[in-house]
Amino acid sequence: MPAVEKQAAADQYAAVEKQEYRDAMARLGSAVNIITTDGPGGRAGFTASAVCSVTDSPPTLLVCLNRSASVYPVFKENQVLCVNTLADCHESLSNLFGGKTPTEQRFEAARWMRLATGSPILTDALVSFDCKVTQITSVGTHDILFCEAVALRRNDDSHGLVYFDRRYHPLMRQLAC
Numbered sequence: 001m002p003a004v005e006k007q008a009a010a011d012q013y014a015a016v017e018k019q020e021y022r023d024a025m026a027r028l029g030s031a032v033n034i035i036t037t038d039g040p041g042g043r044a045g046f047t048a049s050a051v052c053s054v055t056d057s058p059p060t061l062l063v064c065l066n067r068s069a070s071v072y073p074v075f076k077e078n079q080v081l082c083v084n085t086l087a088d089c090h091e092s093l094s095n096l097f098g099g100k101t102p103t104e105q106r107f108e109a110a111r112w113m114r115l116a117t118g119s120p121i122l123t124d125a126l127v128s129f130d131c132k133v134t135q136i137t138s139v140g141t142h143d144i145l146f147c148e149a150v151a152l153r154r155n156d157d158s159h160g161l162v163y164f165d166r167r168y169h170p171l172m173r174q175l176a177c
């Protein structure tokens, strides 16, 4: 089909209204993560549910970051980040990093260490992916950061945390007895 006709065919679909889309997205349960960075641009961190695995070769995750977030310029400059996937005990930490709280207050509330990139690793996270940002694509209000994992840390005894229907839910692992 010629490009003009393809465009005309696509234009016949109206976009779903924003609130209706959010109400629908609230039905998708997801892991909750605190994304951190440190480097020439300074230290920053925010809560993100828009995170997923892209490929294992090379081991790559994606993180969606709203360009209007206060932390955006810091992540853009540093080009490294850590995806810290939260455990069941981290509900209040998730809210702290998801709101309007100043950076120092966010980081004071937990214990951190470093691995390869210098990004803060949450010591009791379920799992942490220390990454370099390899590619960025803008879609609408967000940037999609493609992140290659260069180091990992796991806490195999922790339970998970899921964000579903605008609430947090603990997700129990079957632990060996």
Ligand SMILES: NC(=O)c1ccc[n+]([C@@H]2O[C@H](COP(=O)([O-])OP(=O)(O)OC[C@H]3O[C@@H](n4cnc5c(N)ncnc54)[C@H](O)[C@@H]3O)[C@@H](O)[C@H]2O)c1
Binding pocket: 021, 022, 023, 025, 026, 049, 050, 064, 066, 098, 141, 166
């Ligand atoms: N991807 C995101 O940027 C994203 C995801 C989850 C929550 N949030 C923010 O966290 C706060 C609380 O969220 P909530 O789930 O309690 O209620 P909500 O009604 O704002 O969002 C419902 C769902 O819609 C999606 N969503 C919300 N805002 C979005 C955005 N700007 N871009 C893309 N998808 C978005 C998410 O899947 C979210 O769980 C809100 O300020 C929300 O904007 C942002």
Ligand SMILES: Cc1cc2c(cc1C)N(C[C@H](O)[C@H](O)[C@H](O)COP(=O)(O)O)c1[nH]c(=O)[nH]c(=O)c1N2
Binding pocket: 032, 045, 046, 047, 048, 049, 050, 051, 064, 065, 066, 068, 069, 070, 071, 094, 095, 097, 098, 099, 100, 101, 163
């Ligand atoms: C459960 C949950 C999940 C998400 C968020 C919030 C919460 C509570 N937020 C919002 C994000 O954390 C917030 O905008 C940042 O903390 C930046 O806020 P300030 O601009 O610094 O106030 C968020 N933002 C984003 O850009 N991508 C995402 O995937 C998510 N996911």
